Amino acid sequence: MDIQKIRADFPILQTTVNGKPLVYFDNAASSQKPWKVIKAIEHYYTHLNSNVHRGVHTLSQQATGAFEESRRKIAAFINAAHDYEVIYTRGTTESINLVAHSYGKQFVHEGDEIIISSLEHHSNIVPWQMLCEEKKATLKVIPINEKGELLMDAFNAMLNEKVKLVAVNYISNSLGTINPVKEIIAAAHAFDIPVMLDAAQAVQHIPIDVQELDADFLAFSGHKMYGPTGIGILYGKEKWLNAMPPYQGGGEMIKTVSFEKTTYNDLPFKFEAGTPNIEASVCLGAAIDYINETGLENIRQYEHELLQYATEKLAEVEGIRFIGTADNKASVVSFVIGNIHPYDVGVILDKLGIAVRTGHHCTQPLMDIFAIPGTVRASFAFYNTKEEIDILVAAVKRAAAMLS
Template sequence: MSSLDIQRIREDFPILKREVNGKPLVYLDNGATTQKPKVVIDAIMNYYTDMNSNVHRGVHYLSQIATDAFEVTRRKVQDFIHAKHDYEVIITKGTTESINLLAHCYGRAFIQEGDEVIISAMEHHSNIVPWQMVCEEKGAKLQVIPMKETGELDMDAYKKLLGPKTKIVSVNYVSNALGTINPVKEIIALAHAQGVPVMLDAAQAVQHIKIDVQALDVDFLAFSGHKMYGPTGVGVLYGKEEWLNKMPPYQGGGDMIKDVTFEKTTYNELPFKFEAGTPNIEAGIALNAAIDYIEELGLDNIKAYEDELLAYATEKLSTVEGIKFIGTAKEKSSVISFVVEGTHPYDIGVILDKLGIAVRTGHHCAQPIMEQFQIPGTVRASLAVYNTKEEIDALVAGVKRATAMLV
């Protein structure tokens, strides 16, 4: 049994009190974005009512307190992922921008014609397209780690892909479409044995699993605030100092410069070299509140409860006639993806919505996965710490009602 008081936790999230189509909201689309606790909402309001000002640029009082609050978040992220230095934490718009930043900067510095970039068959489009763009521009080749029918990576195939032409490996920690937890420590160790750096897309991991970048020895790591009870428009790219210093900046403009003349620009030190322009200040400050909230509950407690919910959901959904689970890895996070024979995922999603149940349907920005399984998409229920077994029961009843109408 969970040590968390889930009903008390639910009180922290104002939106969970609302109704949808006259029914209590059952929100099971946390893989897309999580709901926000009041402390995060209050942090956003407090910025605009008490300290609204630009950061890093002013000597006046408001600018100083806004800058201090923003930089507190950078140090909080450093502690949260156990980075060695706070300047290894680059504040971005989210995981997508983080990966684009890395692909662009790393590609310019280190990838040449004939080189290879390794990703996996279960990547989100955000960890496919940027590397495709780099490979097309540089004349490099994109290599893909195959995936087994269970939704697990073929590690023997990965070992064969690694070689002298490999310049970087970029894979997700947890699959957004399947919930598979990848063996990232092994992936990193095998790459490092060949002198190859590794980037982890941790968008679906940081809110569920304790991450220690130094223990993993990962070179780069990306995640988004809005998937971890924080605001949209803010995220992180972590990079080892040695790599960040070798890479050119992503964008030019304010804050990323030391000196500018018409003849030459000298770039700023880390992390500001990669942070051109005014950031999403209120979101950056509110991310601090989201991390505090997660740490107060305890990631180990959150994971234990979500694992309990996932097991319960899998067992109860198994009673739906014609159901097929997509992604049956031994190590899974709190995502359950399925199809039901004789139905289309979209139709099930529409009917569930009429019952006040929010799930995601489609390819989940992971189209190659769906092509491998030869399906148009799945129904995906993704769980968070505020979900309950009663909500799972409502989901199961809703799916049964939908299939009775559709089959």
């Protein structure tokens, strides 16, 4: 890959912060946008802007065509069997809540169990806690080892006929751990238990084939994969989506309405009530085009190089402790330095033009396991460089000297 050419595609990377060239290492929170996506947003509003599925006029038909073409691109990107298995949502959080509400309403009852892991984002903890409280079900948590890897023997011991769903992340947003999701799915399916994958940190880094994985549900967000905010995807196997009641009521999700009874629309529209985020849906397709043009395997290999380089160079910092040292990791480095609070390190790095994330990263129970208030997290994308990592390492050393 021509990294400098790629960097030129992202205009924000040419800016300065606090008088320093921007070094953006907060990609796990939200990625930057290439010109292809920015121009797609402009094109939508200057040439296509209209509501979808509801008009016979030309603009509505063109907007509908672009909206559904994007759905087809997304389905192809994850190799869904049918494009109607792809549901537009506002993001990973809404996708998980949709499953918790609709699947939970239909299939979870008093005394049942749901399994999550110790590595989960709050968005894959709280909806299941709410469901379990409502249904008087039990939430069980897969433990981890000191490296931040799931203890698979413990997980296998949890599986039984009471378990109605397993919900785990593909890649940990805090530690970068890549979970053995294919093994998890196979083990759960041996008990006829469906599996939901939170892939918010995965789809932009590694190729995903939902059919090869045999995933039942998979969720991700556009803004973490170089697309707009406010758009996400829920993939669900047709058999589950057909069996689940609608998440919301309103326009689009109906076939017929009377004051006595409503019949619901077919997939995917049954789960897409109201006017959708049309612009973001269309422009997510542009982001996928950009990723495909670059090549996910190229991205994966290069980001792995960045991870290895950053881990090696940061290890030179006196007093550093890496949090999350799994054998199989994505491009995330989380660390603490002695007894220095991560927030203080982050403030100094920001003064030097470096954007990292500090805190518990919406994984507070995970931080409690490691007995820390949070970490400094540097998360890399394919537009980052080793030279930027050198700047980070020098800045971390400077921060450590100032705060020790």
